[in-house]
Amino acid sequence: MAIEIFNTQNRRKQEFIPLKGSKVGMYVCGVTVYDMCHIGHARSMIVFDVIARYLRHKGYDLTYVRNFTDVDDKIIARANKEGVSYKALSEKYIHEFYTDMGYLGIEKADVEPKASEHIPQIIDMVKALMDKSYAYEANGSVYFSVERFKGYGKLSGRKIDDMIAGARVEVDNSKRNPLDFALWKKSKPGEPWWDSPWSRGRPGWHIECSVMSTHYLGPTLDIHGGGKDLIFPHHENEIAQSEATYDVPFVRYWIHNGFVTINNDKMSKSLGNFLTIRELSKEAHPEVLRLLLLSRHYRSPIDFSMDTIKDARAGLTRFYEMLLRVHNVPKNATKPRLSGIVSGFREKLDEAMSDDFNTARAIAHIHELTTEVNKLLDARPEVAQADVETIESAMGEVRDILGIMKEDPVKFLESMKHRGLDEIGIDLAELEDLIRQREQARKVKDFKKADSIRDELKARGIALKDTPDGTLWERI
RNA sequence: GGCGGCAUAGCCAAGUGGUAAGGCGACGGUCUGCAAAACCGUUAUUCACCGGUUCGAAUCCGGUUGCCGCCUCCA
Structure with a gap:
């Protein structure tokens, strides 16, 4: 059966036809490694993990690329605050990321590139954009000129004029247009830097994804994915950079997953409703989390x-x-x-x-x-x-x-039982003793006592079931 | 202010033109000493509201209300 994919680009389901027969290139925006991952990251990772698994199941020869953003303002800010290098901080959280992904049973991508390891390619792409006059230098930084790219706004359905009219665009005097975005940022003292024709600096956020995706998958990707919040500006900017450079369509199918909400609010640190995967791993079996996060369609918000x-x-x-x-x-x-x-x-x-x-x-x-x-x-x-x-x-x-x-079903069911036992604070030996007492009572048809033991356990959160092979228990 | 999305039973949720999947819960039944589990049955004549298109609409179009997201870092 042919696969149909809802393409963010035109908001319609379309039959999935890869560019090169059964070979498929998929790029998904990974995480910025400056803190622990939360349940929203888990959803995105699980959604694309399942998409990758299904494509392979259907016989596609998939190359799945998922990046790490390991140089960026937030990482630098946090590293400075903690008095460690940006590299040490990002490596620490990459390690934590793998711990969480292992817990969730998420398969590794085929390529997991880091921005900091692709600086020469980034500089090359910025150069190419300068050469084609899509970019300009100002005070050692390089900006992409959105007005020069005719299709700007086509993914998110925005018009440049409308956005400028909006009150919330940042003011930056070195930019020709407030919507222009940095391809290369001149580094301030104390920030990591690399030599470039423009300054000792570091890449802007958007350029790394354009560079790494095309580096590993070619100038046209079959699938590019990420969270809905990345549609604008991140993915819009990626299109601008990549198509301006290569003059071919950047992405055939854009896939965006919806948010995880808590009490119907988006998770955010400012609201204090932030749930990390690590915290959750104490509460729930990973397959329970997977089932929960897959129980709604990937594009809809899911309340946790x-x-x-x-x-x-x-x-x-x-x-x-x-x-x-x-x-x-x-x-x-x-x-x-x-x-x-x-x-x-x-x-x-x-x-x-x-x-x-x-x-x-x-x-x-x-x-x-x-x-x-x-x-x-x-x-x-x-x-x-x-x-x-x-x-x-x-x-x-x-x-x-x-x-x-x-x-294994036996192991799973046992582990669920014992996980539950700790939560409600019942000792296994005590439980087994009570069950034995009740068995004795039942044998002599003292149902009153048997029932009172059952009622007591029920009140404490344990349900008993009598089977021909003996009495089984489970958490309610 | 601009752009986009969502509104389906007590709850979770699928369904983009053909007459409302699935789960949880509740109630009745089979089973059981009684229960539990499992199974059977019941639980939305109706899909936020008002119009329109159509032989036919939860599904398409217009409007209204409510909620949410993006436009600033964000999965």
Whole structure:
């Protein structure tokens, strides 16, 4: 099934046709490494991780490039404040980034370039823009002239005149037009610098992405992604720089993900509603976070709360319990029972994902699959040996595309239980003792005592279930 | 002020012209000592509001209201 992608450029879904057959080049704006990553970064990384996984699953030969911005005003400011070099600071947070990505199960990109390691290429591109009169020098800095680039504003749907009329453009006397942006910044004392024809300075923010993307993927990218907030000015400026330099379309498909909000507000430090991935890793299993962040379409805002975590946890538990059930049921069936259900599921999964990476619909299909399998096993609790492989292969597909269902069901369900136990402050030995007491009471039909133990545990957040194999517990 | 987005049941949420997916919750049932889990059934004649186009609209167009984002660093 052909993939359709919603292209920010024209706000329509379009069939995905790469420039060079099955070879696909995708560039995603990574992070500026001056602080810990938050849940908003997690969403963006997960969204593009899933897009990369799906493209590969569909057989595309993908080259995925995701950069680190490791020289920039915020990094320098923070490094100076902490009395360390910009390099030491950025390296520290790159390390933290990898820790978080590892936790979330996000695959590495094929190339992860750093701005500071591409200074010669950046200088070359600035030179080229100077030569073509798209850029000018002023006081040792170099600016891009937005008026010289005829398509300026085409991605974000803005007009230069309208923006100048707006009250919030910065005033900078060295610029010819307030919207012009720095390609090269002359460094102040105490800031990192590199020699250039214009000054000892450092690159502007936007130029690094134009340089590194084309350096690794060529002048036209199939896909360029990032958060919605990057549409203007960052991506608009990238288009201007790149198309002015190479005279070919910069990007075929622009993909932008929506924000994560908390109580419907964008996360920001000033609002104090900032949740880091590190903090969350104590609260939630990584697959729960992935499921939560993939449960809404990537372009919509997603609101984050303890309730939505709980929903995601319940959903994931349901999937693993179904999987475990298939494993545990007798393998006596003479004919496979799950093949029809599973092949239907795989088709629907592909249909959902090919429709602009609709992970929300894909997840709904996993729920439907779960219901159908449970129904079948309720009617007759047995499968054929082949059914185990069938369900495993379907879950393997889910794992490859969405990055969930990677764990052994027994281990997952156990870890969820124990994670919950710590949170509500119940000691495992105490719990097991209470369960034993209740078993004894039930044996002698002292249901009053049995029920009171169950009620007590329920009040403390533990639900018991009696099965033919004994009493099981789980957190409510 | 300019540009853009969103408004679907108690909650989360899919759905861009063909007669409202999925999950959570709630209620009834099967099962159970009773429960839980699982399964079955019920839970939006209707998609913020008002007009219009159409044989037909949650979906397209115009307007109104509310919320949000971008225009300054931002995933």
